[in-house]
Amino acid sequence: MAAPNFQGRHMRQPSKNTLLKVVILGDGGVGKSCLMNRFVSNHFDEHSFHTIGVEFLNKDIEINGEVYTLQIWDTAGQERFKSLRTPFYRGSDICLLTYAVDDRTSFRNLALWRNEFLYYADVKEGMTFPFLVVGNKVDVSSEQREVSCEEARAWCMENGNPPHVETSAKDATNVEQAFSLAVESWAHLEAKLDRPYIGDTVDLRRQQPEQRSSCCLSVGGNTE
């Protein structure tokens, strides 16, 4: 199955970087900005300020031999920015739903974030969207942990089964992997969309013998 899908994508965008718009959502203070900065510039700010409005960075990432340019939009999680976030949802390819494992409220709010995103991003009904659920701050001590991994997985199962990953922007655990995972999950869904193109592949094959026979003819003509 994998091969024809792969081919399908290549036919669409030969050799060009695929640009993917990624939005990071989640309650204020769960570490969205820190995740983005860890991923893009590999540094961590202990005293990160709340984001005002939206921040934006680009980064190239290579997955399975293909280069993707991620256009990452880090939104402000605080309630007061609610209305200003939504214009950034439209046209996005990937959405990271973030909570902090030491903040149960942020986990409980995931559903709200998901719904807000689906509403404003104009995701067509019945379409699966490549979400990634990210539990940040896994570096905290087990006493401080308020959301278990199992619990988060269970929530995912009930909400469209997006992939789930636990990260720490502080000690760089799984940050790169989280973004890779998100892109892979996008590619997977994209490949499914491409399935009708498999028909074209068969067509091509059918043309080949015809081409070969005409080629023979012309060679014969030349040698005469």
Added chain:
Amino acid sequence: MSVKAFEFVSVIEALQQLGENAQTKIECIECCGKELYVGTNDSSLILYALEEKKEGIGKVVYKSRKVRHKFLDLKKPVKCIKAASALNRLLILCDSSLLILNMHDLEIIGGGPKLRGISTFCLNENPNINNPFCIQICVARKRQLQVYNVTEEKLIHIKDIGVPEPAIGVAVDGSYICAALLTQYTVYNFDTNFTQQLFTYGRENFLPIIRRITKEEFLLSAPEGLGMFVNAEGMSNRPPIQWSYPLRALAYSHPYILGLSDDVIMVYSILDQQQKQALPFIGGRSIGNFDGRIYVTSGMAVYSLTPVPWEKQVEVLLADSRVEEALELAQNANRVGMTKEQFQKLYHKIQQQAAFIHFSNGEFDKAQELFVSGSVDPREVISIFPGLMPPSSTFVRSIPPLHGIADVIQLFHGDEGKLSEAKQFLHHFLEDLREKSHQHALEVDTALLKVYAEINAPELEAFIAASEITCDVRDCCDWLEKSKCYHALALLHRHACDHDKALKVWAKIISGEYKDDRFHGLEFFVECLANLKEPEFLWRYADFVLSRDQEVGVGIFTLRSAQEVNSDALKPDTVLNYLHQYPKAVVKYLEHLVIKQEIQAEKFHTHLAILYLEDILKKRKEGNQEAVMELRTKLRYLLQVSSLYRVQLLLGKMNEADLHQEAAILYGKIEEHEKALDILVHNLKDFKAAEMYCINTTEGKGLKYKHNLFHTLLAVYLDPKLEASKREEYLSPALELLNARAGDFDAAKVLEMIPPNWSVSVVEVFLRGALRTSLHKYRMTKVESALARGENLQNRFALYHLQRLSISLHESNYCCICKKPFLDGSFARYPNNVLTHVSCARHSSICPLTGKNFKSLASLYPGR
């Protein structure tokens, strides 16, 4: 945040100076060409004529003169003025009414308001109408947006759109109306009736402002002190701007966003959304971009914000080491009044300056990239490295200078790490450069050579030896000597054709005076001598090399290309005479003459053979069997391939020395095969060798010769004079020979030779083989004869065909080539009946008329 993007220039310093009363305040303005319209809080409209004067570089001074004053008599402030110059009209919003005025005499068209109950209105800056004498406006009424087309005469109603809340502000682009309602921004498409909510805001203390940026993209003031870019689809494609102060009004002048607050005008770049400048300005009320000119007003005054030329802004940024910003600004700069080439030149200069800044900061990769993309003159870069510029270069640094660097040592305060990084950079930079172009080769090659020498790079020798360099030789030689790169120094001398110096340096390395591990040793030196045309050097260093290693040293003669050997100074006799004192060298040299050059002179061949022999005897005495074997192999090889030596002389010596094998070869040379075979069979008992002898000697010879030799060998085996025991011994090799090589014998003769007492079964294999061979020969001959007969027949037919037709030559016939008649009766005819003069027939086999080739007879009959 220290770009100086704009400067203040006063346009109207105070209304009062121009005759207004103290309570009058400016409410809004409009500018159209040289006309400035000011709307006041007391319902007046004043027209000023502006005069713009350029003073110095980029400086503008304004003079204004009041032309007309119109009192609208509505007791309310004039809220908004828009000029439609094509229609010669002004549109004015005052006291919730839309008035249309004549632009020049300021008379109200129709005597009163055209529309009433209007909260705001705007022009469509990008309307979808073709009529140039028509503009489109959008007006906001209570719960309605209305679109009108306006002509000189009238308003034409186009569309109504219901809105849930009253609109406070509107902007239109194409078919999209962006409206600020009481609590939200929304986009309406009045063509398709599509509605897109953008975002909401709290109604308290919030002033919605809309500014069109580009096609279907608007900048909107947003809560929390933000400015949001949103397009007609409701998408934000740029991060928001964070205003430093509460926003009052907005203007856009690419690439800058100007935000007016109570005390400051904030300048942001749309490229990175960062603040670039803050101009203190107290009491600001409005700001606007009027056909490229930015005006800002306070209650009393009008100022122009003139953009500082981007070149100047870039200069300031560069002086501040803000390289990325400078480049980004230059890339996005307004290139009006500049050809593509001019801009390119300027941009390259900026890139070069930027590159030197990166360089100063030790960011060498970035520097290199910019040096390359900015097509820097490489000499600018080389010249900051002390000592690398050749003294012969005429280069002077460009003026004005691209950088303030004296040299790298001063720049990096002698920091070794930084300096070596800088060298590394230069190394790569110059190498890349050389691959791409050969400009300034003198400086580039000299510098690269010096860098190689200094970092002791392995590329140094190859770089010189490839001999495509154009460096300053004297300068480089000094440098190489100083860096103790002696081998490279010699190579460079040679590259400059100064062989004398080159050889002297190498000789010093060989004799240990200089030390350089890169030198490849004596072989290399010998090769160089051999490659030199002038034998003068060869003789000068001959003893030097031969006394060190005879076998290698003789290469000065043997490695020379063949044609030069025959020059007088290097005649083999002269050389041999000279080599007398170096016996090993003599052998090598003779081998070279005899085997490699195949010189056909008996004395050399004999001489070499005798030298071998002497050596063999010597080694034999020493008991060195291995050396003896080796030498004998060489000797035999010589005896076999050459036939020029004096056989008799050598034969005597071989027999004396008991060298049977060699003697056998010599007998063979003088066709005394019986003796040779005798030695092989009786003395050496090497039957295989005897057989090989026959095979080798008869190779390429006739059948008879072959038979004879094989019979001779058979006779040696079957010699009746042999005693019985020997005869027994030779029986089996004799039979083996017969059976294995039946075809090489004359069977009849063999039958005569073999002893009568042999049974048939002993020679059965031989007989069968002989029979088969002779039968095969018989049949082959028959086939050949038949084929020859067939070919003969074909040729006879072809000949007949050629002679079959007769031709008659008439006076009216003329030569196909010169078109003249045949006068003397002689002519040439081609097989296809083309006739020409004999003298005109240049090719006997190619028809001059058709070009047909009659080389082969067969071509006459293409059908076959």
